[in-house]
Amino acid sequence: MSRRLNLLHCAGMMVALALISGAVSPAPARAASKLKIVTSTTDLAEFAAEVGGDRVEVESIARGYQDPHYVEAKPSFVLKLHRADLLIAVGLQLEIGWLPRLITQCGNPAVQVGAKGYLDASQFAEILEIPAGVVTRAMGDVHPFGNPHYWLDPENGRRITRGIAKKLAEMRPEDAAYFEERFQGFSQRLDEAQKAWDAEMKPFRGRKVVTYHRSWPNFTKRFGLEVVGEIEPRPGIPPGPRHTVEIIQMMKRDNVKVILVEPYFDLKTPNAIARETGAQVVVLLPSVGGEKEATDYFKLFDYDIALLTRAFQATQ
Ligand SMILES: [Zn+2]
Numbered sequence: 001m002s003r004r005l006n007l008l009h010c011a012g013m014m015v016a017l018a019l020i021s022g023a024v025s026p027a028p029a030r031a032a033s034k035l036k037i038v039t040s041t042t043d044l045a046e047f048a049a050e051v052g053g054d055r056v057e058v059e060s061i062a063r064g065y066q067d068p069h070y071v072e073a074k075p076s077f078v079l080k081l082h083r084a085d086l087l088i089a090v091g092l093q094l095e096i097g098w099l100p101r102l103i104t105q106c107g108n109p110a111v112q113v114g115a116k117g118y119l120d121a122s123q124f125a126e127i128l129e130i131p132a133g134v135v136t137r138a139m140g141d142v143h144p145f146g147n148p149h150y151w152l153d154p155e156n157g158r159r160i161t162r163g164i165a166k167k168l169a170e171m172r173p174e175d176a177a178y179f180e181e182r183f184q185g186f187s188q189r190l191d192e193a194q195k196a197w198d199a200e201m202k203p204f205r206g207r208k209v210v211t212y213h214r215s216w217p218n219f220t221k222r223f224g225l226e227v228v229g230e231i232e233p234r235p236g237i238p239p240g241p242r243h244t245v246e247i248i249q250m251m252k253r254d255n256v257k258v259i260l261v262e263p264y265f266d267l268k269t270p271n272a273i274a275r276e277t278g279a280q281v282v283v284l285l286p287s288v289g290g291e292k293e294a295t296d297y298f299k300l301f302d303y304d305i306a307l308l309t310r311a312f313q314a315t316q
Contacts, residue, residue, distance in 0.1 A: 038084040040095045041068050042288040043151045046297045050186045051165040052180050062270035064289020067264040069142050071098045081106035091122035120148035124163035125156040128217040142236035154194050161186055193298050200305050204312040208254055212261040215286045228254055239269045251277045257315035260284045280311045
């Protein structure tokens with residue numbers, strides 16, 4: 001009997017100690033529970049961090065130098081998704097090859113598609129190249145619902161960030177004013193940056209480019225460039241000799257002197273085309289973290305626009 005009492009006493013002490021040390025206490029205050037956000041891409045992580053500030057922890061599954069269509073996700077992300085409050089995805093099937101598996105495996109009801117902790121960022125953005133008629137992935141086309149590289153227009157960056165701020169405010173109403181204030185700050189900095197980017201790109205409006213993958217419709221629309229062809233015959237389909245010859249002929253005919261290539265594609269075909277046409281190959285970054293200089297959304301555009309304007313100047 002006395003032994004049992006001792007044990008009970010002992011257990012009570014342990015609980016008391018644990019409560020004092022905070023080890024098993026129920027989250028007493030907001031500070032103890034930052035919202036855990038996982039994003040599929042680095043750009044979405046940037047937007048979430050911009051509005052979330054110190055009230056969130058954000059991590060991207062894909063790295064900025066990876067092709068977001070084909071990410072080999074580390075198993076550690078299953079655990080991170082298991083603990084996440086919110087998953088933000090690009091959608092439009094960009095991540096169809098790798099994200100659904102992680103969502104299924106993580107066993108977290110909160111972040112399942114359609115649940116409160118799943119946010120599809122495409123709903124906030126202007127989406128280009130939405131196919132008319134029947135939607136299929138025929139011939140391997142990886143853009144069946146419209147172009148999923150929509151974050152490359154700063155206006156879409158603003159729209160997505162506003163959408164994320166609203167979502168965070170729903171999840172944490174007590175921090176709504178904080179998220180709104182941070183969104184306004186981001187939006188103002190974006191206004192300033194856009195003025196500079198527009199001014200730098202203005203002399204080159206109307207310039208024609210060829211791109212490797214169809215990553216740039218929102219970017220080129222925004223800055224008034226014209227994409228006259230892609231090295232991939234269809235998004236996700238590697239270049240073949242016949243299509244490459246067509247691209248070379250078309251570039252010669254239209255005097256196209258700049259080829260944009262995402263950092264994760266082989267430069268062999270772009271370089272061969274450049275030799276035939278006297279064009280410059282520019283490795284343009286589609287995502288934050290594509291190079292070490294592109295540390296945030298602003299620096300991503302700074303980096304790309306500096307490279308592009310240099311190439312346009314050199315090929316007047
Ligand atoms: Zn794509």
